[in-house]
Amino acid sequence: TDNLASICAARNIFLIYISTDYVFSGIQGEAPYDADSTRKPTNFYGETKSKGEDSVLRAYQRADGTGWGIVLRVPVLYGEVEYNKESAVNVLVDSIWKAQEDGVIIPMDHWAIRYPTNTEDVARVVEEIAMKIISTPNKSKLPTKVQFTSEDHFTKYEICQLLARILDLPINNLKADFPDRDTCGGIQRPYDCHLSTKGLLDLGVDVSTVDFEEWWRCHLSALKR
Template identity: 45%
Template sequence: MSRTALVTGASGLLGRQVLRTFQQDDNWKVTGQGFSRASPPQILKADLTVPAEIEKLLDDVKPQVVVHCAANRFPDKCDADPSLARKINVEATRALVHATASRSILLIYISTDYVFSGVEGEAPYEVSSPTNPPNIYGVTKRDGEAAVLEETSGSGLGVVLRIPVLYGPATTNSDSAVNVLLDAVKKAQDANAGVKMDDWSKRYPTHTEDVARVCRDIAVKYLDERQQAASLPAVLQFSSDVQTTKYKMCELFAELLGVSIPGMVRVTDGGKPGEGVQRPYDTHLSTRSLKDIGISADTQDFRAWW
């Protein structure tokens, strides 16, 4: 008998791929949730900031697992409107996990490496490492984690999955902080463009297909071991181990496209207070806890995919 899943934020970069991965597995029946880009019947429209709409969605779909991808995931937008970021990333998450827990539904909450400070010398971070977010986005995602863990404590009905910056198939390059670098490469072909690009902070770009596979594997693991789920980790982490920077990614894209980028300015002294939203230096995530429960942490090759 097939299992049922619901993917929130199913019209976004990661949500689309999570939905697709579950669809490709004959053992699953999956439905997506969206709002501004909902497309019924595959992606149902529901406002997650309205608890009544969450409850109706769950009662209509009757999922055994919810993968919660929906979020305000852009640090600059979170900084510009902290109250909206908190409404989406914290309050909606709290309402969702309250509704799933009361219905004995497993919730997989997608979090971020930005819950860590990322100061030089601390990485790699284990699941038990102290959190200390450097910006509002990280704070709201950490508080979302807390809501999930508080509501599901001891029940095995909540799992936090921290992930880094993502790349993969996108409807527009702006969907991904990695894909959007292709636009910067195009602009920087003009020698006078003056495109500033960070070559300071360490990044570990991870493919959405790999994250989606991990989400499915977690769902299977925690449902299969439902009676012992409370003894499984409540926090997991997944990331590529290949280190790069935004500038180096731009160099790679330029090489693959066969173009030069004389208009790109390499920035090597980022992270200074007062220079916009603070980004961490290095938030490399350890995948030890994931491997310990038998889930593969393998990732595809960044260069080969592009």
């Protein structure tokens, strides 16, 4: 990340670094998180993305190119995929089908809150950010960190309930799970990492998103045909 950012910064190449809501701790009561809120990642993925953010912004600061490099944080994503396992949301469809087998019990998290966001919405926002920033003459006043999220929110178990209704399948073998709630193996688990989209709104970027249930009804209906 540091090498790529340094190369782009040295040549005044615009770079958007896609990061995650997991750079925040997600402790109950803290959300929503602003773009400049204190980062306290609680897992390896969040730590690596947080370090990536620092690498990108530091590279552009060194090259006196502030405004040409920007961090975009997003939550868990879903959308069109070749294989369901490509998305932590899409793969839940496979869990529902697995739960149709006799003698299978599948625990599913019913504690942490997720904000599944569609990849097509993210792609549109990335394009809008690029157009806004590239067309702005004085980039020194532009934000270096922005955030995008859907406002639809569910636990993983609630997502499974919704998808099962659409598929008209029972989920008796899918059990709501509350794994130590706050901690797992002594490690703090994010409960709610809801992101504020104020920075994008201030830029004039459209932060609307497709409705989660509506998208899945269309997607799963198409697969049935």
